[in-house]
Amino acid sequence: VSWYDQFASSPLVLGYNPSSKFAQALKSKPWYEVISESGFHIGRTDPATDPKGVLADDALDQAAKKHDLPELKTLGTETSDVFPETSLVGELQAGQLDAGFFYGVAAAANIKTVPLTGTSLAGEYTITILNKAPHEAAAVAFVNFLLGKAGQKILAKNGVLAAKPKVSGLQFAPIGVEAALK
């Protein structure tokens, strides 16, 4: 790999279970006050293996600092609220969690969310074409599709925020996808 393009992002949000007794509070009060209430079950993913887990920790840290709520920082060090990324949605829907950290795309997966006010953390989507890719023509076609009108439409429909292409690595775009990366 000698370049990559960041083409979209999805903000980190708090997904919650609408039957949770904290649901009303989450909609009316700042999220950082609600999640530190006693009895609130929040789920996050393992920061050691999942980038979303890192973002969630960052969100907790930022809010802890900004609003002087040290208990939020403690939340980020407990391990009993760490779940595998793949089971977080199920746990939330089954009611075992009141809320969890999700990407904004989760809203498209029928999860109710509130924004993490005061933070601007997001998962970033990047793409590249491998050097000496065995099917380079197909890869070029896919990148052009994804960054083209049709691809952007699909991304938007699924809750991903398209961003202006930002190429890192090479100074010039690789042959075939120059137009799409502009």
Next chain:
Amino acid sequence: VRQGFIKSPLPWLGGLIVLYLAIPVIGFVVRLVGAQNRGFADLGLFPSLFVSLESASISLALITLLGVPLAYLLARSAGRVASFVGLVVMLPLALPPLMSGILLIYLVGPYTYLGRLFDGRLTMSLTGVVLAQTFCAAPFLIVAARSAFGTVDPAMLDVASTLGHSEFSRFRRVALPIAGPGIRAGMLLAWLRAFGEYGAVIVLAYHPFSLPVYTYNQFSGAGLPTTVAPTALALGVAVVVVVLSRLPLRGISTSSVVPPEPVRHRPSPRHVPPRTHP
């Protein structure tokens, strides 16, 4: 005879499966001896082992208390209801454990009727682990105990009945001693099944970590090497239980059930006619 042994395909086929079943264990033991970073130092290891030992033992107690009487009744009755009940209690055995967990979460999840009744504590707790294990492991004991009770000669129970023993007394003093070894085998199987339950447990109670959930978490997070420790512990537990299952039951064997002893106090089913029956 010797030539027949070589020519027959049976020993070869049987031998192949023995190899397949034994080699992974032997290979693991070799790896265990030589490996670095085996995960024995991980702080979560022993707590998860204790969660599994504790929950499997509680599950077994529940399963035995409720399952043995059921197995006795099922073995003693032949009606349509009995065969339907027999089928229903087999279902968890036929179901993939993960699906059993899904069934259970609809029953004991925090927002279900039962879940609210217990303030959501039926999941994500030791209780949750026990509920999942009990559901999946119970059929193992019920099947074993039912067939063990099936070997009890009905005539013996009838005799006990003529001696004035109540249904419960016949169960306790005649059927239970005879079915003892079979029930014990079922109990060990059920305990092992509960101890190793993963699918249903992970749905109901990802936390607190039980040994299988912990092991999968290590596997997916920290990598393969650190799963050596929990695997070794599970292997050790399995060996202990299998050895236990081979020990003879004290005082209970088919020959000791009907001892030719003289009557001392009141007639007991151990003393069958013609000697003690008037």
